[in-house]
Amino acid sequence: MTRGASVEFAGVSKQYGLVTALRPTSLVIAQGEFFAFLGPSGSGKSTLLGTVAGFIPPSEGRVLIEGSDVTAMPPHRRNIGMVFQNYALFPYLTVAQNIAFPLRMRRLPRGEIARRVDRALEMVRLGDFGGRMPAQLSGGQQQRVALARAAVYDPPLLLMDEPLGALDKTLREEMQEELRQFHRVVGATILYVTHDQQEAAAMADRMAIMNHGAVEQAGPPRDLYARPENSFVARFLGEANVLRVVAADPVAAGRLHLRTEEGPALLACGSPPAGIACIRPEDIAIAEAPIERENCFRGRIVDIVHVAGSIRYSVAIAANCTLSVRVRSDRRTAVLPMDAAVHVGWDAQDALVLPS
Amino acid sequence: MAGIGRAAKPWTLGRGYLLLLPLPCGFLAVFFVWPLLRVVLRSVLDPRPNFSNYAKVLGAGPYAHILLYTIEIAALVTAICLLLAYPVAALTARMRGGALQVMTGLIVASLWTSAVIRSYAWLILFQRYGVVNQALIALGLAGAPVRILQTTTAVAIGMVHVLLPFMLLPLIATMRRIDPTLLRAGRILGAAPVRLFLRVYLPLSLPGVNAGVALVFITSLGFFITPSLLGGGRTTMAAMIIEEEADTYLDWPLASAIATILLALTVVIYLAYGRLARVEVTRSLR
């Protein structure tokens, strides 16, 4: 098992003329960590990964691997493994030759290369496919060859830029499981780029949410979901009902009475400054009768969507305030009818108060 | 509400178009296949049905030598074109936007001037007291005017000049389609610049190399204008001797035999090269 390498971004930024691809970013990733970068398209994820690989020289700042500055080191000397979204297998080489490529570049003896290639093929369960050309493989198989090629020289650091992006949903979930297993077995540090939040949450030890070329927040997936630091993170992870606060009055220790732009006044736990209040759809209860919660509103169901395992109601509680409410459902759950007059409610502690 | 309920049908080569097929086929049959056949037939039937014309070409006399020399010059021109065009194409393929347009524009524009005019231009430059000789003397590289015209050098320079675009264009087309992530993959997997070129870029550009080489080599074999203007009198290529036999000596059967042999050689070399190139790609570059 390889020992994973630590990675540190020290004020790394990237400008393309007037375009800022990456704002100054500082981040430390521990040895052996599975770290995901999550964010919308154009948020700078690939740019950040490119600075680690050495393809993109940062405009400012330094990149450190295992504590040593690699900012000026060319990619071929960094000893990093990388898996690309379109796999980037060499089309003129067989599967075995593709996997042997990095070993040949390292001038390993023939016998050693053959042994390692066989072992790598076994690892990704493609033992019989060594002689095939990449074009003769399915997407999932090509993906596994790319993984084998990136890992065959035991790099302490692996970069993956949307490695599962081109696969269909079922295959993607299967490969997620394989990648997690792979990480446990191999022990390398993995930097993983995706814009699929479920994928990031399922696989990563920690993740960073990126937006407009900057890291908005970093931490374990659960923490980010439970304690987002701003409205972007709150909205980006899962769903959130966001209300704009126009006035916040402390009513008791750690409790605020909020008046909102949308109309409803509510009780929430938190402290000023209060810019917005977020309530997760699954934290809101819904019933025809009034609900015994600190916040309770009357409303009308304006939309119903059935998703696997749950029902999502849209409930209008004021002229321009519609809340999204999610309840778990099974075969016996009674579905409330469209246009029904209902009550929705939640406790003060269910609302997150964020500065903006 | 136009178009509702009527899904746009994808364009296909309908039956109707098949009716147009006889036209080009007929044209090719009358103006290409039939004359070609007549040339071949004449080479064996005239003056008597035997292979005497071929015996003459392949026996003593200048003909076999000229055919060999033609192949040599074609190979030389192809090699020079490839060496000159490869780096230029690689740079051009990396250009974007305006620079790329200017570059391809320049290459295509060079095709607008006919080979005759361009060869005449060289004729003037290469004269005994032409610009080139004056420059050589001024630079002290030559004491007296050197003979440039009528040499292989003059013919090769003239032909490279005319044929370079035919090497450049397929190279650029192929190189532009090279996926940059494959180069990144090569680098991160440990390939230093030289090996990255040899192990990744070169094999990916080979289809373009093959197309360009085939195009330039085959065109060179039948080149007439440029070699006759720049080499005429001393340096003779196959097309020139064919013209001479037919035009000056009115020996059409012999001219037909040489033409047939040139055609056969071209086809054989083309097929052999095609096979060689395929083997190269699949074997030695692994």
Ligand SMILES: Nc1ncnc2c1ncn2[C@@H]1O[C@H](COP(=O)(O)OP(=O)(O)OP(=O)(O)O)[C@@H](O)[C@H]1O
């Ligand atoms: N070579 C370049 N020249 C100019 N702008 C660039 C260049 N490369 C990237 N950018 C810009 O930098 C920003 C960040 O790009 P980046 O590729 O890092 O995004 P990303 O998060 O990986 O997005 P995606 O999910 O679509 O891959 C984008 O706005 C992009 O347009």
Ligand SMILES: [Mg+2]
């Ligand atoms: Mg990207």
